[in-house]
Amino acid sequence: MTQFTRRDFLKVTTAAGALLATISLPGCRPKASAAGSALDPSVFVRINPDNTITVTIAKSEMGQGVRTSLAMLVAEELDADWSQVRVEQASFDPKYGDMGTGGSGSVRDNWKQLRESGAALRMMLVAAAAKEWGVDSKECRTENSFVVHDGKSRRAHYGSLAAAAATISIPTTIALRPKSEWKILGKDRVGIDVSDITHGRATYGLDVKVPGMLYASIERTSVFGGSVKSVDKTAALAVPGVKAVVEIPAIGNGVNVHAGVAVVATSTWAALQGRRALKVEWDGGTRAAESTDGYRSFMQAAVEKAGAEMVNKAGDPDGVLAKASTVHTATYETPFLSHATMEPMNCTASVVGDKVEVWSPTQFPGWAAEALAQALKTDIKNVQVHVTLMGGGFGRRINPDFTVEAALVSQRVNQPVKVVWTREDDLRHDFYRPCALHRVDASLGADGMPEAWRHRLSTPSIDVTYGPKPGPGWGPNEADGSGNMSYRIANRSSEYTLLESGVPRGWWRAVSTTHGVFATESMIDELATAAGKDPVEYRLALIDKYTLPQPADSKQFPFDPERLKGVLRTAAEKAGWGRTLPAGHGMGVACSFDHLGYAAEVFEVSVINDRLRIHRVVCAADSGPIVNPSGARAQIEGGIIQGLSAALKERITIAGGAVAQRNFDGYSLLRINEAPAVIEAYFVETDTEPTGLGEPSVPPVAPALANAIFKATGKRLRTLPLAITIA
Amino acid sequence: MRLTINGTEHDIEAAPEMPLLWAIRDLAGLTGTKFGCGIGQCGACTVHLDGAPVRSCSITAGAVGTKRITTIEGLAVGGQDHPVQQAWEQLNVPQCGYCQAGQLMTAAALLARKPNPTDADIDQAMVGNLCRCGTYVRIRHAVKLAAEIQAGGAK
Numbered sequence: 078m079t080q081f082t083r084r085d086f087l088k089v090t091t092a093a094g095a096l097l098a099t100i101s102l103p104g105c106r107p108k109a110s111a112a113g114s115a116l117d118p119s120v121f122v123r124i125n126p127d128n129t130i131t132v133t134i135a136k137s138e139m140g141q142g143v144r145t146s147l148a149m150l151v152a153e154e155l156d157a158d159w160s161q162v163r164v165e166q167a168s169f170d171p172k173y174g175d176m177g178t179g180g181s182g183s184v185r186d187n188w189k190q191l192r193e194s195g196a197a198l199r200m201m202l203v204a205a206a207a208k209e210w211g212v213d214s215k216e217c218r219t220e221n222s223f224v225v226h227d228g229k230s231r232r233a234h235y236g237s238l239a240a241a242a243a244t245i246s247i248p249t250t251i252a253l254r255p256k257s258e259w260k261i262l263g264k265d266r267v268g269i270d271v272s273d274i275t276h277g278r279a280t281y282g283l284d285v286k287v288p289g290m291l292y293a294s295i296e297r298t299s300v301f302g303g304s305v306k307s308v309d310k311t312a313a314l315a316v317p318g319v320k321a322v323v324e325i326p327a328i329g330n331g332v333n334v335h336a337g338v339a340v341v342a343t344s345t346w347a348a349l350q351g352r353r354a355l356k357v358e359w360d361g362g363t364r365a366a367e368s369t370d371g372y373r374s375f376m377q378a379a380v381e382k383a384g385a386e387m388v389n390k391a392g393d394p395d396g397v398l399a400k401a402s403t404v405h406t407a408t409y410e411t412p413f414l415s416h417a418t419m420e421p422m423n424c425t426a427s428v429v430g431d432k433v434e435v436w437s438p439t440q441f442p443g444w445a446a447e448a449l450a451q452a453l454k455t456d457i458k459n460v461q462v463h464v465t466l467m468g469g470g471f472g473r474r475i476n477p478d479f480t481v482e483a484a485l486v487s488q489r490v491n492q493p494v495k496v497v498w499t500r501e502d503d504l505r506h507d508f509y510r511p512c513a514l515h516r517v518d519a520s521l522g523a524d525g526m527p528e529a530w531r532h533r534l535s536t537p538s539i540d541v542t543y544g545p546k547p548g549p550g551w552g553p554n555e556a557d558g559s560g561n562m563s564y565r566i567a568n569r570s571s572e573y574t575l576l577e578s579g580v581p582r583g584w585w586r587a588v589s590t591t592h593g594v595f596a597t598e599s600m601i602d603e604l605a606t607a608a609g610k611d612p613v614e615y616r617l618a619l620i621d622k623y624t625l626p627q628p629a630d631s632k633q634f635p636f637d638p639e640r641l642k643g644v645l646r647t648a649a650e651k652a653g654w655g656r657t658l659p660a661g662h663g664m665g666v667a668c669s670f671d672h673l674g675y676a677a678e679v680f681e682v683s684v685i686n687d688r689l690r691i692h693r694v695v696c697a698a699d700s701g702p703i704v705n706p707s708g709a710r711a712q713i714e715g716g717i718i719q720g721l722s723a724a725l726k727e728r729i730t731i732a733g734g735a736v737a738q739r740n741f742d743g744y745s746l747l748r749i750n751e752a753p754a755v756i757e758a759y760f761v762e763t764d765t766e767p768t769g770l771g772e773p774s775v776p777p778v779a780p781a782l783a784n785a786i787f788k789a790t791g792k793r794l795r796t797l798p799l800a801i802t803i804a
Numbered sequence: 805m806r807l808t809i810n811g812t813e814h815d816i817e818a819a820p821e822m823p824l825l826w827a828i829r830d831l832a833g834l835t836g837t838k839f840g841c842g843i844g845q846c847g848a849c850t851v852h853l854d855g856a857p858v859r860s861c862s863i864t865a866g867a868v869g870t871k872r873i874t875t876i877e878g879l880a881v882g883g884q885d886h887p888v889q890q891a892w893e894q895l896n897v898p899q900c901g902y903c904q905a906g907q908l909m910t911a912a913a914l915l916a917r918k919p920n921p922t923d924a925d926i927d928q929a930m931v932g933n934l935c936r937c938g939t940y941v942r943i944r945h946a947v948k949l950a951a952e953i954q955a956g957g958a959k
Contacts (some may be wrong), residue, residue, distance in 0.1 A: 140900025140937045267896045274901035275889045277836020277876035281902060284835035292830070317819070345839075346818075346826040419840050419848060419902040419936045468838070468902025469936050500841040707896045711939070715899055718938025741845035741934070750927035752940035 120172055121194045122151050124202075128222060128236030129161045132191075135173035136183040137440045138166070138270070139470030140715075141771045142708035143183045145269045147191055149704055150184070153261040154195030154254060157235075158222035164269055169442035169462035176464075178440045179475055179584065181672040181769030184704055188766055193251050200248045205241035206233050256702060256764075265707040270466070282438030282465045283497065285425040290493040291320060293486050294348040296355055297337035297506055298327075299735040301579035302362035304336045309356035313340055316354055318347025323489040325482060331543040332448045333581050334478050335506060339486045345497050364579025365734040369412070369512070372731070375576050376514035376535035380408070384533050384572025388552040388560045389625040392568030394518075397529035401520035407603055409517075409596040411797040413729035414510035414585050415744060420468025421503040424483035427493035431455040433484050438467035440474040448477035449484050471719070472584035476508050504744055505736040508583025509729055511536040512576075515559060515596035525608030526619065529568040532559050532596070537578035539588070551575050553627040558593025558669060558776060561628040563638055564601060565621035571628075579734055586719060587775040590671040595797065598667035598780030603793065612666050612784065613649045617642055634673045634768055640699050641670055643761050644677040647697035651759055652679035661685045662692075663788025667781035674700040674773030675761075678717070680785040688804035689786065691721070691753040696777075699761040700768045706760070712770040713758035720778025722747035725798050751803045807868060809834065810878025820866025825849045827865040828875060836876040836905050840934070847933035850906040851875050857913040859932075876905035879912060888912050891950035899937035907933045911947050915954055921947065 121133050132148040144164045152162050167173050175186065199219055206224035207214040210231050217226050225232045256263065273279040298304065310322040321341040328334035340351035379385075398404055425436040433453055439445045442462040450457040467474055483496040498506075513536045522528045538551040547553075552573030553560065560571030585591060605615035623636045630636050645668045649655075654664060661683050668677035681693040696713050703709045726745040730737045738744040758774075783794050786801060794800060807814045807827065814832045823842075828834050828851065837860060840848030844862040851860045852874035879886045885893075888911045898904045907930065914921055914929040921929070926947050935943070 138900075140898075142899070265896070267893060268898060270901065271893050271896065271898055274898045274904050275876075275885075275892050275908060276880060277834070277905050279901055280835070281838075283839060284829075286833070286835075344818075344822075344826060344830045346822045346830070417936055419846065419900070419934065420838070421840070467900065469900045471936075497839075500843070500846075711896070711899055711942070714941055715938035718940060719936070722938075740843050741841050742843065746934050746936060747938075747940075748934065749930045749940040749943065752938075756941050 121191060122155070122198060124198070124235050124239040126236050126239060128234050129163050130155065130157050130222070130235070131163050131165050133167050134164050135167040135176050136187070137178040137464055137467065137470065137474070139178070139440065139467045139474065141183070141712060142268055142705060143178070145266055146184055146704045146708060147187055148269060149261050149266060150187060150191040151195040153259060154192045155199050156219040156221065159261060161222055166464050168464060169446045176442050177444070178470070179472060181674060181771040181773065183769065184767050185673070185769050192253050196251045196253055197248055198242070200251070201242040201245040202235055202238045204245045205238045209241065262704055263702070263706065266705045268708070279466055281420050281468050282425070282436065283420055283423045285436040285465060285495060287425060287427060287436070287493045290425065290495055291341050291343060291490065292345045292348045293339045293341045293494045293496045294345070294352045294499070295325060295337040295339045295482065295496060295502070296352050296357055297335040297502065298359055299505060300359065300361040300365045301581065301734055302364040304360045304362060305338060306358040306360045308338050312354035312356065313351040316342070316347060316351040318343040319351035321490045322351070322355065323486060325485050328452055328481065330451070332452065332477055332481055333508070333542060334482055339496070341486060341490050341494060348497070349499070361734060367579055367734045368732050369730040372512060372537070372576055372578060373514070379535040379574035379576070380514055380516035380533040384552070384574045386550040386552040386573040388550070388556045388571040388573050388627050390570040391625065394529045394531040394568040394570045397568045398518055398520055398531060401529065403520065405519045405604060405607055407517055407600055407795055409515040409599060409795045411513045411592040411595060413512045413580060413731070414723055414727050415504050415507045415729050416471045416473035416585055417504065417744065417746060418467070418469030418471060418473055421500055422473070422479040422498040423496060424480045425493065425495040426480070426483035426487040428453065428484050428488040432459050434461040435480055435484060436463045436465055437480045438465045438474055439477070439480055440470045440472070441477065444475070445477040445480040448481050452481045453484055453488060471586040472588070473507060476583055500740050504738055504740060508542065508581045510585030510591060511539060511555070511582045513592040515592065517596060517600045519600065519604055521604060521608055525610055527564065527566045527604055530566045531570050531572070533572045534559055535574045535576050537576045537580060537582055539582040539584065541575070542582045549627050553629065555589050556593060556628050557588065558590030558671065559597050561623055561625065561630070562597045563621055563623045563636060563641060563670065564619040566619070580731060586716070587671050587772040590669060590776040591723065594667065594669040594671070594776035595779045598669065598777065599783055599795065602665070602780070602784045602787070611655070613645060613654055616645060616668060631673060636670055640675045640761070640763055641668055643763070644668060644675045644697040644699050647759055647761055648677035648679050648695050651697065651757065652681065652693070652695040654679060661789055663785045665781045665784025665786070665788055667777035667784060669773070669776040671776050672772045673768035674698060674770055676773040676777055678774070678777040678781045680781045682782070682785040682789055684786060684789040684801070687802060689801045690804045691782070693755045693757070694753045695757045695759070696774055697759045697761060698770060698773055699763050700770050700773065701765045702762050702767050703760050704767065709760060709770050710758045713774045714756050716772065716774030717756055717778055718747060718752060720775045721782070723797065724779035724782050725751070725801070725803055728798055805865060807832065807865065807873060808870070809873045810875060816865065818865050820864055822865045823861050824851070824863050824865045824868060825860040828860060828873070834875050834877055838902055838905055840903070846903070847906040847910060848903050850909040850933065852909060852913060855913065855916060857910050876909060879908060886912055887915065887950040887953035888946070890953050891946040895942050895946045895949060897939050897942045897946050899939055903933060903935045907935065907943055911950065914947070915951055919954060920951055
């Protein structure tokens, strides 16, 4: 495939903000290795003479477990001894196809090609052994990295067959192992990097060290869109260890590097000290008066009238609402959110002439390579992007800004440089989950079921940060989780009004459903209550096929109402939904379809003396077959904890065109003592291709919790973070 | 100055006010100890000073003196994994893993002080260690398992 251009990138942010990787690599034909000793039947796997098997991982590892799950796909079909499997991280190269990691898509994207690679290689190894033993391939079997012929009592390990297998032609008909015969897939597996992690050996972006490397810290404009008016470098240059002070220009074009001044030194501390001694005068620019209060005023006014964009409409919601005797109205408000990865942004770069080499904790090495080529005015063939482990991603590391910055600094000082972001830098120069204001007006028929649902939304759309308005408008991607709800309501509309804002926006785990599902799943619960009906039964009666054109449904994995009902029923059953609870206790439910995964959650809480306790969270999820159950449960647990953190604690506010918060003392994350006592994950493994679990468990959290709090207290909380203290 | 890290003496050229974290990472070259916030709010930088857990971002290199520093690289002694390392691996605790060095160091210090911690003990001891990936539920189980391993009970 060709270079991954920004336009291609915008194309793949199609259906409702999901990062659906639509670029795929045509089948790779392995060549016999020139040296003859290591078999390389495909781009992704090789067998070494010492019988270790190296799987090349072309997706970024941010804790979602791809270095383990993708290796498992190969190992299963190859029939490999797992203890001999090693992984190698791929650097950017078009031969790997789409390396962009996000949208819960890594297992989904690689389901076919990695298993086929393993299966093809296994067939070639068998053929090689059969040839050597003078038997028919069909008489041989494989077991744990061995080819075995029972009749002749022969066995040979893969390592010894690697060279011979390289001479066998690659099979064109490949049969994959059925699920009933899985030995590796579908079984708990400890992460392949766990031992390195627990011994302090794992190398993250911030840990990279290259010869001759300097350290840099960048003083960036706090006010978004600001620029440098003047710099006094004298005091900074006098700090011991400081080698240079260089200006970094703002870069637009969707890359969004802020104007700044970099202090380059022989250690991180010296760079930080030098930065403190800098005297920079800033020009605030046109966004310096923006504030959360100003945004809220705009959004509140916007949702009181018809939206600027009609994302979708069925029937006549305005007409029905106008005639209804009772209109139920609710407004749901959510703030900007920061990704707050535990490892702050960073990148190490070495620019020598027109050659650019970076070691970047990036989720999108392709976009990074393209942005580097453009920013440094060199051919993309001169750009090398090495992908490191990263301490969390959650969508922040999609953006190439921190990679481009490092290259610009290196270019200016003619030495390799590691740019280290402080936590303050990271928190205040994020690509934020947009703030959002949802207003729903609804009316019920005589049977208590909704007749009209008019959903108005205002946000500072994510897409505005990156380029021109997509054809269908700003609204569809922002209305994921709201406009595309699956409840069958004859008269419904999804309306959108764009809020202009200088705050850079980006993709925060699950993206628009994080606020859209909060609104939808809270409102449907309010209507169920108004109708005097059980919230689970109400939803089950209404979930139906989704047929509206925008937000667009997936073509490859269209929404299946039975699967959503399936997880809802499972979660309710496992949670013991409907049983009598003591006073002050309550159960709340929410369900959603996000990034092609179905999830339903039940929260069991108590609110005693105004203090919230979360006793139990039950999640039922359906993303098809599960590759590594331990890892899958981890994604459910982690998504729930992150969703809770956002639901209860997190808020970024803007004042004077800048982020008001500084560090974790002002932007609180959920701590261990606030985590639920119990999180249970149940998987409904519908027989389909797997679709991924990185994001689906996040959206139901806030509404299920708010709905539970309502049951426990009688109070509806419609603003995030929820105004309640956790015990 | 001289810093004793994991039993080895390191001669460090640093201003005494350099946070110990950066002396360990940049000057001694031990990058297992992580930077997360710089203000003692996240716990990623946790090391032991004479066995007691400290946030190395919030103590200066100059203040250490002759105290023995233990980092994550020195938790396993004589080729023998610490019970917390064994438990973390058995229960597949880490996701991205960036916070886990700090988690392990805090947990190890807890178990040295309280070999049989209650749920409340664990939450209280570990509250200063943030995990953005959300491994808290597994961490709780792993500390309990590590206590069993330490007591010689579990495998």
